[in-house]
Amino acid sequence: MTRVFNFSAGPATLPVDVLQQVQDELLDWQGTGMSVMEMSHRGKAFVSIAEQATETLKTLLNVPDNYKILWMQGGATGQFSAVPMNLLRGRDTADYVVTGSWGKKAVKEAARYCSAQTVARPVDDKFTHVPDRDDWTLNPEAAYVHYTPNETIEGVEFPDVPDVGDVPLVADFSSTFLSRPIDVGRFGMIYAGAQKNLGPAGVTIVIVRDDLIGDVLPQTPTVLDYAKVADGESMLNTPPCFTWYVCGLVLQWIQRQGGLKAMAARNAAKAGKLYAFIDASGYYRNPVKPEHRSWMNVPFTLPDAALDADFLKGAEAAGLSTLKGHRSVGGMRASLYNAMPEAGVDALVDYMKEFAKKNG
Structure with a gap:
């Protein structure tokens, strides 16, 4: 077998060490006589896998205790709806900084639920830079400010975390998640699809501050309600168990790399x-x-x-x-x-x- 160098934007290349461990454990996970794909998500074996993955992620990112780590489905696209549904909290406007294709999709979807204002966007609509912070037209009464730290398609990345004052900062970290340390405490919420740096497609990580959850729009589906997902320990329905398991192995691999x-x-x-x-x-x-x-x-x-x-x-x-x-x-x-x-x-x-x- 010859492996290629896979430069795909996602689903993306995975560590060979992890793939080999998955192969070794595919038919029999640690003496259980079954694959992780066959386990009950309520059984002790899978619960231990899920808990270890969550704890490793919390340790790597130094997630403060007043944040919830949720393992959700629907990708970042699902979060384009879930964010306003959960974070408006009685307000009717949110600010969006648009620096590429995914930012455009996020603000378009949010407009279905609120007055989603584009407060910064390149004037020529050529996404080759981040608009100067002094030119942003932020609303101090907005429910949150949303941005995309790294735009996968155009290759535009914020050099640092923007200061938006006291308004909660929300970030779609899908294509840069776990590529470097981040200060989670500077964000109200971050989310990221797994299929870039974390594992196979199928899981979306949501890390959200406790005070921002629990007051959702009436039409919010239960599976997108952060408070209910947290109360159900990310298992309101059967989660993508195998993906969660592989993500846990990748997190351990990152630890071993330093x-x-x-x-x-x-x-x-x-x-x-x-x-x-x-x-x-x-x-x-x-x-x-x-x-x-x-x-x-x-x-x-x-x-x-x-x-x-x-x-x-x-x-x-x-x-x-x-x-x-x-x-x-x-x-x-x-x-x-x-x-x-x-x-x-x-x-x-x-x-x-x-x-x-x-x-x-």
Whole structure:
């Protein structure tokens, strides 16, 4: 078997160590005689898996005691509805900072439930930078301020956590979750789909402050009510048990690598190496303002889009998979999540050098 370097934006590459452990335990998890996929979610075995995963996540992120960690379903897209349903709390307006495609989707969905105001967005609608903080038109009476720290499609990333005063800050961390330490206490709530840095698709992590839950819109489905999910220990219905289990193994793997500080150092080095090559190549181009470039998702273009198909064909032959950019922006995109080894970046740079030499 030969594994490729998988640069997919998600579902994404997973640590080989974790996949091997899953393989070893697939038919018989720790002497139970059954797979995790076959276990009752109410049984002691799976409850122990779930509790350990939650505790490991809490330790890695240093989650304060006045926050709930919820394992939900529906992806970030489900949270686009769940956030206003749970966090409006009697108010009728919320602020949204839009820096890419996922921010656009979030504010559009929120508008079904409240007056969702776009308070910052690039004037030319070309998502290549984060609007200057002084230009944001925040409403101090808003129920919350929502933003997307990393835009997976456009490769735009906030360099730091924005200051929004006393209004709760909400963040869709899907494509940058666990890539570095974050101060959870600065947020009212964060959420993230698992399928980038945490595990297979099927689970969405929600970390929400206690005082923000319990007062939902009347039409809120029970499975999207944060207070009820918390009371049910994330098991109001049968959860995606296997995904939860794999996420727990990935969390343990992150601990073995040295935790989130070590992840940050690795991720900064990988992204820095690829951006440095792109900038110096005179052939490839990244459109994002340097200080707002993503560590996780690196889009780049060739001088002539007519060469894209040849580039992708050669990349696949070289064991470099899923480099095609999103259809809305074209070009290429290399996603460098936690499980992507630096050797993958080295292999990509070597291939890009050869392709430019041949076609430049």
